Amino acid sequence: MTDLPAEHRLDSTLDLMGEGYLYIGNRCQTHASPIFRARILFENTLCLRGAEAAKLFYNTETCRRAGAAPMRLQKTLFGVGGVQGLDDEAHRHRKAMFMDLMSPEGIDALVNRVNTEWQRALTRWETMAEVHLFKECQFILCRAVCAWAGVPLPEADLERRTHQLAAMIDGAGAVGPRHWQARRSRDDAENWIGKLVEKVRRTPEDYEESREQSALIRFSLHRDEHGELLPIRVVAVEILNVLRPTLAVSRYMVFIAHALHCWPETRPDVDDDDAIHRFVQEVRRYYPFFPVAAARLRHDVEWQGYTLPGGTRLLLDLYGTNHDPDGWEAPETFDPERFRHREVDAWQLIPQGGGDHHVNHRCPGEWITIRLMEETIRRLDAMHWTVPEQDLAIDLSEIPALPDSGMILREVHPRHE
Numbered sequence: 281m282t283d284l285p286a287e288h289r290l291d292s293t294l295d296l297m298g299e300g301y302l303y304i305g306n307r308c309q310t311h312a313s314p315i316f317r318a319r320i321l322f323e324n325t326l327c328l329r330g331a332e333a334a335k336l337f338y339n340t341e342t343c344r345r346a347g348a349a350p351m352r353l354q355k356t357l358f359g360v361g362g363v364q365g366l367d368d369e370a371h372r373h374r375k376a377m378f379m380d381l382m383s384p385e386g387i388d389a390l391v392n393r394v395n396t397e398w399q400r401a402l403t404r405w406e407t408m409a410e411v412h413l414f415k416e417c418q419f420i421l422c423r424a425v426c427a428w429a430g431v432p433l434p435e436a437d438l439e440r441r442t443h444q445l446a447a448m449i450d451g452a453g454a455v456g457p458r459h460w461q462a463r464r465s466r467d468d469a470e471n472w473i474g475k476l477v478e479k480v481r482r483t484p485e486d487y488e489e490s491r492e493q494s495a496l497i498r499f500s501l502h503r504d505e506h507g508e509l510l511p512i513r514v515v516a517v518e519i520l521n522v523l524r525p526t527l528a529v530s531r532y533m534v535f536i537a538h539a540l541h542c543w544p545e546t547r548p549d550v551d552d553d554d555a556i557h558r559f560v561q562e563v564r565r566y567y568p569f570f571p572v573a574a575a576r577l578r579h580d581v582e583w584q585g586y587t588l589p590g591g592t593r594l595l596l597d598l599y600g601t602n603h604d605p606d607g608w609e610a611p612e613t614f615d616p617e618r619f620r621h622r623e624v625d626a627w628q629l630i631p632q633g634g635g636d637h638h639v640n641h642r643c644p645g646e647w648i649t650i651r652l653m654e655e656t657i658r659r660l661d662a663m664h665w666t667v668p669e670q671d672l673a674i675d676l677s678e679i680p681a682l683p684d685s686g687m688i689l690r691e692v693h694p695r696h697e
């Protein structure tokens with residue numbers, strides 16, 4: 281590894297935390313290289329960005345996930361024993377359980393629930409002096425996804441459960457109290473879902489008929505590649521792997537309102553589905569969400585003239601690949617039109633991972649995310665809203681990033697009455 285461009289600090293974790301989404305991109309720029317070596321969390325790590333790096337990272341013969349993600353992320357964001365840490369047949373089998381939820385009808389059912397909840401919320405927003413869009417979208421999504429997944433959610437628990445799911449995302453990259461809050465939220469949420477799984481398993485015959493529609497029932501009765509039911513805690517982790525990231529789409533909903541406000545000239549015609557789709561793709565490319573994904577090399581690999589040693593941890597820069605100047609013209613400009621004549625391949629636009637959804641760890645919720653974002657444009661277009669003075673800056677050193685204000689809207693009411 282002597283030839284690889286390298287950071288010569290004893291440990292670069294503080295730089296990474298200080299620069300956030302820009303850390304890997306900044307170093308790739310300085311080293312004029314898509315790869316460099318650094319010590320992160322006291323371990324030799326290869327940081328990479330760009331489409332060619334994504335192809336290496338998502339090659340399942342070269343890279344594995346077991347033992348790649350730091351334990352502090354598993355204890356907050358992912359949960360222990362979930363699909364994110366599996367490889368090979370165990371991964372493909374578990375992944376199919378998620379992919380089975382993503383039929384066009386299944387996705388429509390979730391989108392319809394979200395639209396109904398949005399409509400309900402709008403009647404309330406009309407009576408409010410200010411609408412905190414981020415918080416409101418979290419409540420909408422929490423109600424809708426719990427109902428969709430077959431998870432009972434009494435109205436009295438809505439606020440508590442929404443905060444728990446949100447805390448797992450918010451505190452994942454943090455240190456100190458926010459991190460510990462995220463851990464407590466995960467423990468509590470896993471206990472909550474675990475009890476529901478036990479109930480389904482006590483009388484599975486009661487649930488056979490509704491099995492098709494509900495992640496709770498499907499996952500509770502799912503059998504692994506050896507024909508065994510999954511441990512209850514693991515089922516809870518996987519059901520939370522549906523609830524938590526769906527709630528996280530609230531961040532993209534805020535980014536859509538932010539982009540419509542900041543670049544009104546790019547606003548798509550709502551009767552033009554292609555224009556709406558281009559806008560959504562550009563929001564997913566431009567705005568920060570997941571900074572990196574982690575894997576480990578299974579064995580020594582020759583790549584771009586370097587020998588990369590087996591066992592080394594890789595960090596693929598998702599944000600940086602979406603902003604890679606070698607892959608995107610004027611990457612720091614928000615321009616949905618860039619997608620008009622551009623094929624989107626599996627390696628260059630990777631806010632939700634790259635490669636193949638069935639084989640790789642690419643996000644199974646990508647279609648849900650895109651559909652919910654497209655609907656958000658239509659819902660926001662059907663509303664009158666103004667944006668009062670507020671701090672709309674997005675600090676790229678903060679992970680996960682969001683406009684400081686959470687996006688406050690005023691004078692909200694339906695446009696076509």
Ligand code: HEM
Nearest residue numbers: 363364521522525526528529569570573632633641643645
């Ligand atoms: C807010 C929008 C979302 C973003 C930005 C996002 C992003 C991601 C990313 C970056 C990965 C990891 C890719 C990798 O490790 O290579 C991932 C994996 C995953 N996502 Fe999403 N996601 C979103 C929404 C969703 C939704 C709506 C669901 C489910 C309904 C979902 C479920 C999952 C699961 C289960 C995995 C693990 C897949 C595997 O390990 O094979 N995500 N997502």
